[in-house]
Amino acid sequence: MALNKHILLKKVSFNAYLFLCFILPGTLLANGTDWEFNKEEKQAYNYIISLKLDKATPLLNDKRPASAYLKNLSESIRLIITEDHSLFENYEDSFDDRLDLIESLQSDSGFKNFYLAELYLQRAFVNLKMGYEWTAAWDFRRAYKLIDTNTDKHPDFLPNYKSLGLLHVMIGSVPERHQWLIGLMGMQGTVKQGLTEIEKISNSDHFFSVEAQAISFLLQAYLLNQGDKAVKNFSNIYSNNQNNLLFGYLYMSLLIKNGQGQKALNTFHHLKKLKEGYLEFNFLNYLAGEIYLQxxxxxxxxxxxxxxxxxxxxxxxxxxxxxxxxxxxxxxxxxxxxxxxxxxxxxxxxxxxxxxxxxxxxxxxxxxxNKTIMKIRLLTDGGFYSEAKLLAAKDHTFFSRKDKIEFTYRKARLLHKTGDIEDAIKLYTSTINETSGENWYYAPNSCLQLGYIYHQLGDTPLAKYYFNEVLGYKHHEYKTSLDNKAKAALANYEQ
Incomplete structure (x- = not known):
């Protein structure tokens, strides 16, 4: 249980595992008609990835492997979004039936193990969302073994690299103190390896390339600190699929992540109009609350x-x-x-x-x-910089050491995001110096941001120095996520 609580749950954010379960294969071409999507299944797939799940159901036949696969995808999505535990028992029974069907079919095609691996991935994310971390860990392991073997057997089968790349990114993101446990489970991989594998298919003309690109764009934002680039790239996907509730949600999430609250709010109001036939997506209300609070x-x-x-x-x-x-x-x-x-x-x-x-x-x-500090933080996070600057420029008196340091840190973040790099560097440095002896996250994140700044300025030694400094901070609340970002940044300097 401890393994998964610290590894899987921390490493797969809500957006990430929601996305990994949604963005799955479309039209499949395999040896033999049993492995191909027929006309109805193609339409069902389009409904599913648009979150029109009920419209997809009548088009699917569980006796066909492609339909069984899509039905499991649809039910996985429903459980992940709704967290409705009353549906879980039936899901488990149906999963076993679908798994048995696909396993029983004889085929030398790479699609068979690819299907099986993706089914286990779907169930892993469902179990993770339902709180069954240990079961989820073993499902991830099963998926890894299947897709790893499939890649060895079918090295030119491009869909392998979407699934294997995702798993390698997850495995590579595990904290060093838990890597030995991952090794005992027979899994290995690095973030850099995973990103390369995903890029392999995203740069191809394969049908899955758009899906691999979308995965790559999410990783750009959540792992590589390339928020502007990720938003710009994903906007192209969303602009061509504005009635796709899933893509809209992901785009909205990226905008929030990148401090573009007003644009995210505009997207939200469009998505709320998508009602008839769509799965009720209550989490959008939570995101709207976030933006209005900011x-x-x-x-x-x-x-x-x-x-x-x-x-x-x-x-x-x-x-x-x-x-x-x-x-x-x-x-x-x-x-x-x-x-x-x-x-x-x-x-x-x-x-x-x-x-x-x-x-x-x-x-x-x-x-x-402290109300002032919290308001500055929220306004900055949402990209409402003018209001944040007005508040930060006023004279404020802070009585606690923590408030004084956090105010310096918040001003550094605001200056950094608005392009005042020289003053941001000074305040980040001041935050690091003043935080000595405390386990607050202000200092390690200041180091991370300085690493990004010096990387952009072309000062590799200072960039590497600050990224390595991040790893030296212990026991702060964002250690796993900040360490992962620092490691991903350092990996760029490896030969």
Whole structure:
């Protein structure tokens, strides 16, 4: 259990594992008609990746391997999005039937093991979302073994490299202290290796190249700190598929990640119009709440967080949504509601995903957060820089050492994002020096940002120095994610 809690859950964010389960094969051409998608299955696939799941169901026949595969994909998506535990038992029974069907068919095609590996990947992400981390770990291992063997047997079969590349990125992202456990499970791989494999298919003219490109764009944003590039690239996919709810969600998530809150909000309002025939996607309400909180429109933030809380069937993100509801009240000076929401957040949900863990740590603090610092942080995160600069420029008095250091750090982030690199460097350096002896994440992330800055300036020795400095910080709350980004950056310098 400890292996998966620290490895799989931390390494696969909500967006990542949602995407990995969704973006799967379209029209397949194999030796023998049993492995090809027929006309109905092609249409069903298009419905599924647009999140029109109910429209796909009548077109599928579980006695055909392609239909069995697509039906499992559809049910996996439904479970991951809704977290409806009442559907899980039937899912498990149907999974075994579909697995037996595909395994029983004789074929020398690379598609057979590819299907099987992807089925195990789908179930791994479902188990992960449902909280069954140990089962998920073994499903990941089964998927790895199948696709690794398939690649050895069919090295020219391009779809292998999409699946294997994803697994190698995940394996390579595991903290060093757990790599020996990964070795015991018979898995190995590096982030660089995985990225190269995904690039191999994304740069081809294969049918799967668009899907591999989309995966690559997500990794650009979430792992390689290339947010502007990722948004620009993914916007091309979304502009050609504006009625695809999945692509819209992923594009919206990338915009939020890249501090483009207003653009993400515009995308949200378009996606909310996609109702008839689409799977209800309650998580969009959570994202809307995030943007309105960042923007300082607290009543609208309250509206969407309450909508998410009301309709969620799972426990993930519930604690964070309740904590953000507290922030909306606190920052709008509604102390009574804030106090009640803070207490309720402590009693809500679980702490499996990173957002809920962060909320739990924030809720455990002896004092409510400083309003000025929190507002600057949120405005900066959302890309509302003018408002953040006005607030940061005012005279403020901070009494705690932590608040003083965080204010310096927040100003550094704001200056960095608005292009004032020289002053950002000074404030990042000051943050590092002043944080000595504390396990706050301000110093390691300042090191990471300095690494990125010096990389862009072409100063390789300083860039490598600061990326390595990130790895030396222990026990801070974002250690896994910051270490992974530093390692990915350092990998660029390897021959």
């Amino acid at each position: 923007k300082g429109e607290y009543e609208l933030a309250e509206t969407y967080y309450l909508e998410f809380i009301k309709h969620t069937k799972g426990r993930n993100f519930a604690k964070d949504a309740q904590y953000k509801l507290f922030l909306a009240y606190w920052l709008s000076d509604n102390t009574n509601k804030a106090t009640l929401a803070h207490l309720k957040a402590q009693q809500t949900g679980q702490t499996k995903v990173e957002a809920d863990k962060h909320a739990e740590r924030s809720l455990s603090q002896p004092q409510f957060p």
